[in-house]
Each structure stands twice: as C-alpha cells, then as structure tokens.
Amino acid sequence: MIRSAEIFSSQEHRDMEAIVARYDSPASAILPLFHYIQKIQGYLSEDALTFVAEFVGVPHVRAFEVATYYTMLFTDPPGRHLIQLCRNLSCHVNGAEDILEKLKEELGIQVGGTSGDGLFTLVEVECIGACDLAPAVMVDGDLHGRVSADAVRGILDSYRGKA
Ligand code: FES
Structure with missing residues (x-):
C-alpha cells in the first residue's frame, strides 16, 4: 500500500480528493487524477499508479491499462x-x-x-x-x-x- 504522504504533499492530496469529489463514482476520476499527477510530477510513476488505483478503488491492472492507453500519459519520465x-x-x-x-x-x-x-x-x-x-x-x-x-x-x- 502506498501512503499518499510518501509521494504527495498534503495540499496535493486535498487537490486529488477534490477531483474525486466531482464524480459520482471515484473510478471515474482516474483520468483527471492522472492528468493532475503528471502535471505536478512530470509522469506517472509506479507508486503513483498504485496510489491512484487504491485511491479510487480499482485493480492496479486497470490503472496501468488506462495510463498506458493514452499517448499523452507517460509512465516513464519524458524528455525535456x-x-x-x-x-x-x-x-x-x-x-x-x-x-x-x-x-x-x-x-x-x-x-x-x-x-x-x-x-x-x-x-x-x-x-x-x-x-x-x-x-x-x-x-x-x-x-x-x-x-x-x-x-x-x-x-x-x-x-x-x-x-
Ligand atoms: S490531420 Fe494532421 S493536423 Fe489534422
């Protein structure tokens, strides 16, 4: 289990809670969460994928599928x-x-x-x-x-x- 505090600040955690709150189902927030994390961290680390999967209650493989489906999401640090x-x-x-x-x-x-x-x-x-x-x-x-x-x-x- 990835604790939010290990990879996000408390403000970032609150931001992500606010993103999830916009949706009827937490799982619907997965893409907006990925965009948010990529914006602040540059890419979606393995820890970030694990965290999001647990945060919205989907299997890790589902988070991985979403993260690797879209060309604009990076699971490795992108170039400059x-x-x-x-x-x-x-x-x-x-x-x-x-x-x-x-x-x-x-x-x-x-x-x-x-x-x-x-x-x-x-x-x-x-x-x-x-x-x-x-x-x-x-x-x-x-x-x-x-x-x-x-x-x-x-x-x-x-x-x-x-x-
Ligand atoms: S088809 Fe390439 S910009 Fe529209």
Whole structure:
C-alpha cells in the first residue's frame, strides 16, 4: 500500500480528493487524477499508479491499462521537449510517414521513446487541428506546419539549445 504522504504533499492530496469529489463514482476520476499527477510530477510513476488505483478503488491492472492507453500519459519520465507528430489523414497523405522515419533516425528512438540525451520524447497523436498545414508537428506548444523530412533536423536543433 502506498501512503499518499510518501509521494504527495498534503495540499496535493486535498487537490486529488477534490477531483474525486466531482464524480459520482471515484473510478471515474482516474483520468483527471492522472492528468493532475503528471502535471505536478512530470509522469506517472509506479507508486503513483498504485496510489491512484487504491485511491479510487480499482485493480492496479486497470490503472496501468488506462495510463498506458493514452499517448499523452507517460509512465516513464519524458524528455525535456515533447514532439507530437500528427498521424491523421491529412498529415498522413502529405508525408507524415517520411517525417516519422526522419525523427526516428535523428533521435535514435521509436514512437513513445525518449532520446538518449533526455531531450526529446516522440509520440504520435490524432489531428492537432492544423490540417491546412499538413503535415504538422507540435513541439512543446509550438506548431510546425508543412514540415518536410529535410526540415526535421533544423527543427530539432532549434530546441537543442532551449532549456
Ligand atoms: S490531420 Fe494532421 S493536423 Fe489534422
């Protein structure tokens, strides 16, 4: 059993109680709790998963399934910069696959992985609302539109010097 005080402050615990109180069933709060924890801790540690499962009364395997189903939830610490490559139709037909291959080659990782220097985590996402700029890539909060495979290295380099 994971005691809340081992991984959360008392204020954070109160925040999570408030999140659960918004729902008729505590189990319905699992995703909002994960978002909250990821926001304050950067990712969902094994202890955090165990805590949430006990907190809302679901089996640990259920918490694990939810945490690993969504690409925007991390069960390992992500890199400093998050690369979201759109894989939806407009981007797909406009070359997203080429961008993906270039990103994987440049970073030496697969989708869901983090580069060895800890700088970049690569995920695929559904439409990011920039179909008119397809293929589109989001890095942190920055939108990069009409990206070509040749532009990938320059985009990565522009983040390599950033904190
Ligand atoms: S399909 Fe890629 S941004 Fe909409």
